[in-house]
Amino acid sequence: MADTTIPLDTTAAVPGTAATRRPGRPTATRRPRSRATAGSGRLAALLVSPTLLVLTIVVIYPTLMALDESLYGTRGLDPKTGFISNTEPFVGLKNYTDIFTQAGDRFWNAFWNTTFFTVVTVSLETVIGVAMALIMHKAFRGRGLVRASILVPWAIPTAISGLLWKWIFNADGIANVLLGHQVLWTADGFSAKVAVVIADVWKTAPFIGLLVLAGLQVVPKEVYEAARLDGASALQQFWRITLPLVKPALLVAVLFRCLDALRMFDLPYILIGAQKGSVETLSMLAQNEASNVRFGPASAYAVLLFLYVFLIALAFVRLLGADLIGEVGGARKSRPRKAREVTA
Amino acid sequence: MKNSIARAIRCSATIAAAGLLLTACGSSGGSGSGSAQAAPATFKGRGPITYVAGKDTTGTVQTIINRWNKAHPKEKVTFIQLPTDADSQRQQMIQNAETKSDAYTVLATDVVWTSEFAAHQWIEPLPAQQFPLGRMLQPVVETGKYRGTLYAVPASSNGGLLFYRTDLLKKAGITQPPTTWAQMTADCAKVKQLPEAKNMSCYAGQFQKYEGLTVNFAEAVNSAGGQITDASGKPDVDTPQAKKGLDFLVKSFKDGTIPKEAITYQEEDGRQAFQSGKLIFLNNWPYVYSLAQKSAIKGKFAVAPLPGLNGPGASSLGGANLALSSFAKNKATALDFMKFFTSEESATYFLKNASLAPPYANLYDNAALDKQYPYLPDLKQSITKAVPRPRVVQYGDVTAAIQNEVYAALTGKKSSAQALKDLQADLQKLTAQ
Structure with missing residues (x-):
């Protein structure tokens, strides 16, 4: 597209400007070129500007507002009139330093809960999701049905699945009937954590399965034929061929899941409830502070969560970028060679 | 291609992260000042x-x-x-x-x-x-x-009511609903001797960690002659009377008067348990009445005011x-x-x-x-006879503090004395602002 605009631009620009800039002859030959790129640059900027505008309105402005808000404290009560003052006091970084003092316990508890949920659910989902993808990829009768049924949990809104699991984990629910032993899942404690993990894995393992399946479908059949001729066992084929080839897709899926899990809010909120220490995540903490009209600390927690998510995302992208270079290059080189060996 | 993927990921990651801030801060920013003093209200203007x-x-x-x-x-x-x-x-x-x-x-x-x-x-x-x-x-x-x-x-x-199974009480030879906790547990002991009530539990309310727990705790404390906040709004919960109220709940959980799954009960869970014949007594709102009339226990239950320590108790409002x-x-x-x-x-x-x-x-x-x-x-x-729940400005924080400490006492993580002491300290901090 850029190639077609450059000549168009130059022909339009040269006659008009050539008359005014006659003396600069030697540069004239170079000028149309730089002018052309400037023109296409302007066009690019114009084309991108709606996106940038939207991003500014929905991302940058609220982010800055949140940063600003996080520097303000809670409005105080005037004991004489009994009214809350109209202005929030400026407290600087106190909302941030508070996490090392009084409010810290709750923050760090939420921080560890968030991390725990992310690590545990995403690991389980990766293993189960890959297994699901392998099953969905196989050709067998009723494959369409299996594919559809595996994807059903992913299609259910989180809030609904939260209610669904709430019934399952009820004191007299089906989970306890199957276990033959009464576990009080929704009571505050470790069992509540387990309940959230189970419900989350159930819902989002299909997401990883779906992305991995897409990755699997672009792996050429010949690679497996070659491997079989070379006498590779099924396990070897999985470790040496399938996994490396779906790795880019898998990493993208895992990254998305990590970012999602770090923001986890609706599932524990609906399944277990607000203000339960064992499942309170950072999002829930921020929401709770905001609902108690303490927007300053709420914004501070949201900003900290933002930084945490950002760091994880950054680490992943770095890791992902490195892997993409290594894997794509390696895969391309090895593929033709193997194919040749087969034909030879 | 690699670059565009990486860029796409980076972008969506940022958007995902920034979305959080939006949700957390959508309602902030109203810190500008309006009229400072509340003038006596004048009610002017007519229209829609x-x-x-x-x-x-x-x-x-x-x-x-x-x-x-x-x-x-x-x-x-x-x-x-x-x-x-x-x-x-x-x-x-x-x-x-x-x-x-x-x-x-x-x-x-x-x-x-x-x-x-x-x-x-x-x-x-x-x-x-x-x-x-x-x-x-x-x-x-x-x-x-x-x-x-x-x-x-x-x-x-x-207001809260005590729902009870008239058929079972009658069979056990009890003519009047209990007015004290001691009478209630004694009635339960008699009813449970009946073969059909062998596997029933005595009593339940709402003990899940949510507003219902505050309601039930306030009822227990008020019914034992204690209070959470005094007439001027100051916390006054670290008292022997309040301890007797909380002790009733803690003890009942320990000896099985209240079934242990009741720690997960909200209004509806308790109603279901009562309707399916698992409970002899239930503390709940009046809405249960018409629903229970359509259930298996139709005509087999009645209501009474909540029982207390030494006489009829006090409901929350x-x-x-x-x-x-x-x-x-x-x-x-x-x-x-x-x-x-x-x-x-x-x-x-x-x-x-x-x-x-x-x-x-x-x-x-x-x-x-x-x-x-x-x-x-x-x-x-x-x-x-009801007592309103604490009337404080920071009600959200106060009820959260109550739920935390009472829940810790009910689940045995804290003694009731320690829980009330901590609750008193929390409430003092919250109402001092």
């Missing part, structure tokens, strides 16, 4: 207004509003329905107030929000003499006051009040509408068609209504 309340599942609210609109074609009221759960309603009302919007005129507020809304000056003080407060039940009127000034008018009320948003227009119309909506006539209509407990004392003594709702005399007794 709005009435804001939770979703009306009975359709009765719209009927009442239609009646008003018919009589006042130039001052029409539009009904704005909010979500069913109280937290989201409160959230939206606060957002409306923080942006100083005039979209909401008359607010239907929960009885525990009055102090918070009044202290933030989100609602107007009301002229008490213009409402028939004298004919209303006193504890109900108290819920509408902040520091002695009326900010909200009772529209409906609610539920219900809804009407308040007037400070930022609304047409306040003269609003005041008239509030008078109309909270009138005895409207209350009768709501009682008959939506089984909402009225704030008016005399409606409980109406023979025809008592026939339709046999629980009314007991409910009147419950509400007259």
Whole structure:
């Protein structure tokens, strides 16, 4: 597209400007070129500007507002009139330093809960999701049905699945009937954590399965034929061929899941409830502070969560970028060679 | 290709992360100052207004509003329905107030929000003499006051009742429902000797960690002669009386009087357990009555006022009040509408068609209504003796602190003495601000 605009631009620009800039002859030959790129640059900027505008309105402005808000404290009560003052006091970084003092316990508890949920659910989902993808990829009768049924949990809104699991984990629910032993899942404690993990894995393992399946479908059949001729066992084929080839897709899926899990809010909120220490995540903490009209600390927690998510995302992208270079290059080189060996 | 993927990921990651901030901060930024002093409210302006309340599942609210609109074609009221759960309603009302919007005129507020809304000056003080407060039940009127000034008018009320299995009590030779906790456990012991009641549990309320736990804890403490906050709003929960109240709950959990799964019960879980014959006694709101009449225990239960330590106990109060948003227009119309909506006539209509407990004392003594709702005399007794939950500005924090400490005591993580001591310290910190 850029190639077609450059000549168009130059022909339009040269006659008009050539008359005014006659003396600069030697540069004239170079000028149309730089002018052309400037023109296409302007066009690019114009084309991108709606996106940038939207991003500014929905991302940058609220982010800055949140940063600003996080520097303000809670409005105080005037004991004489009994009214809350109209202005929030400026407290600087106190909302941030508070996490090392009084409010810290709750923050760090939420921080560890968030991390725990992310690590545990995403690991389980990766293993189960890959297994699901392998099953969905196989050709067998009723494959369409299996594919559809595996994807059903992913299609259910989180809030609904939260209610669904709430019934399952009820004191007299089906989970306890199957276990033959009464576990009080929704009571505050470790069992509540387990309940959230189970419900989350159930819902989002299909997401990883779906992305991995897409990755699997672009792996050429010949690679497996070659491997079989070379006498590779099924396990070897999985470790040496399938996994490396779906790795880019898998990493993208895992990254998305990590970012999602770090923001986890609706599932524990609906399944277990607000203000339960064992499942309170950072999002829930921020929401709770905001609902108690303490927007300053709420914004501070949201900003900290933002930084945490950002760091994880950054680490992943770095890791992902490195892997993409290594894997794509390696895969391309090895593929033709193997194919040749087969034909030879 | 590699680059574009990486870039796409980076972008979506940032968007995902920034989305968080949006949700967390959508309601912030209302820190600008308005008028500093609350001048005595003047109610000026006539014209269309709005009435804001939770979703009306009975359709009765719209009927009442239609009646008003018919009589006042130039001052029409539009009904704005909010979500069913109280937290989201409160959230939206606060957002409306923080942006100083005039979209909401008359607010239907929960009885525990009055102090918070009044202290933030989100609602107007009301002229008490213009409402028939004298004919209303006193504890109900108290819920509408902040520091002695009326900010909200009772529209409906609610109180806890003790539901019990008349068939089983009769079989065990008990003629009167218990009035004390000791009597109740003694009755249970007798009933459980019956073969059909062998696997039943004695008693349950709402003990999940949510607002219901605050309600049940407050009832236990008040029923033992204690209090959470004193008359001036100062916390006073670290007392022997309060300990006796909490001890009743802790001990009952320990010895199985309350089944251990009741720690996960909200209103509906308890109702299900009672209806499926797992409980002999249940502490719940009156709404259970009509539902249980349609269940397997139809005609096998009755209600009584809540029992206490040394005599009948004290319920917590539920219900809804009407308040007037400070930022609304047409306040003269609003005041008239509030008078109309909270009138005895409207209350009768709501009682008959939506089984909402009225704030008016005399409606409980109406023979025809008592026939339709046999629980009314007991409910009147419950509400007259009821104690409002702590009336504090930071109610959200106070109820969270109560839930934390009481839950720790009920699950055996803390002794009841330690829990009350910590609760007292927490509440002092919260109310000192």
